[in-house]
Amino acid sequence: MPDAQQAQPNILQAQDLRIGHGRRIVAGPLTFSIRPGDIIALLGPNGSGKSTLFRTLLGLLPPLGGTLRLDGLPLAQWRRRALAQRIGYVPQSWGSHFGYSVLDTVLMGRAAQLPAFAQPSARDRMLAMVAIERLGIAHLASHSMHAISGGERQLALIARALVQDAALLIMDEPTSSLDFGNQLRVLEQIRQLRTQGVAVLLSTHQPDHALAVADQIMALMPGEPNHLLGPGPKHTVATPENLAALYGVPVEMVRARMV
Numbered sequence: 001m002p003d004a005q006q007a008q009p010n011i012l013q014a015q016d017l018r019i020g021h022g023r024r025i026v027a028g029p030l031t032f033s034i035r036p037g038d039i040i041a042l043l044g045p046n047g048s049g050k051s052t053l054f055r056t057l058l059g060l061l062p063p064l065g066g067t068l069r070l071d072g073l074p075l076a077q078w079r080r081r082a083l084a085q086r087i088g089y090v091p092q093s094w095g096s097h098f099g100y101s102v103l104d105t106v107l108m109g110r111a112a113q114l115p116a117f118a119q120p121s122a123r124d125r126m127l128a129m130v131a132i133e134r135l136g137i138a139h140l141a142s143h144s145m146h147a148i149s150g151g152e153r154q155l156a157l158i159a160r161a162l163v164q165d166a167a168l169l170i171m172d173e174p175t176s177s178l179d180f181g182n183q184l185r186v187l188e189q190i191r192q193l194r195t196q197g198v199a200v201l202l203s204t205h206q207p208d209h210a211l212a213v214a215d216q217i218m219a220l221m222p223g224e225p226n227h228l229l230g231p232g233p234k235h236t237v238a239t240p241e242n243l244a245a246l247y248g249v250p251v252e253m254v255r256a257r258m259v
């Protein structure tokens with residue numbers, strides 16, 4: 001990590017955080033911090049608590065222990081709108097029943113930055129179109145979100161997060177339903193966010209994607225409750241031994257390069 005980045009104050013800091021549902025602690029204690037420009041990949045088998053962690057970081061689930069601070073202030077003290085201006089979220093799927101167009105959906109990303117009830121401006125529309133073009137879906141701008149493929153919908157949701165101007169983007173398996181070309185395109189977009197000082201925390205079931213895009217990796221290791229390995233430099237966390245312990249299968253690694 002460059003020195004300048006290390007000197008930046010934390011955006012998010014979790015100290016001995018315990019996460020879960022009701023009284024059941026799924027994982028913890030978790031201690032990590034996220035600074036501007038960090039790209040951190042979160043690995044963990046099915047049911048290990050990745051979504052539970054994201055929901056906790058988004059203020060949708062209360063921590064079951066420890067502390068969680070955004071810009072130094074306990075997360076519980078943040079108002080929802082202010083939180084949405086600081087943290088953007090890219091879900092795995094689009095749950096809306098409304099037939100919004102791709103452009104309208106991406107424009108919703110600007111809403112967090114606008115005064116309440118304000119209409120998006122020409123600049124907001126321009127920023128939305130730029131993001132749509134960056135992700136290669138300009139030809140779908142006027143299409144309904146219901147009338148495009150799952151992978152195209154995911155690209156639209158990533159475009160929506162890009163225009164949000166949030167300091168931290170949380171991405172739930174951002175490449176899961178994308179074809180090979182779009183996976184590389186999205187990983188490249190994520191890497192470019194670092195140059196804009198945006199921090200990204202993303203989950204993935206593909207360790208090779210974590211190695212391709214992240215600076216640091218952390219993993220929810222099996223246990224009662226699950227515990228955190230890392231975050232640390234990617235090649236020290238994603239070792240064959242650690243990945244074998246994480247997924248319960250023998251792992252051999254070969255180095256390949258993404259061009």
Ligand SMILES: Nc1ncnc2c1ncn2[C@@H]1O[C@H](COP(=O)(O)OP(=O)(O)OP(=O)(O)O)[C@@H](O)[C@H]1O
Pocket residue numbers: 021026044045046047048049050051052053
């Ligand atoms: N709403 C809920 N109420 C109670 N328990 C839940 C709820 N949602 C998830 N869980 C449980 O919490 C644990 C962690 O689930 P979570 O969805 O966070 O895992 P995950 O790592 O995101 O899994 P996947 O990779 O399959 O998406 C699991 O044991 C799950 O059954």
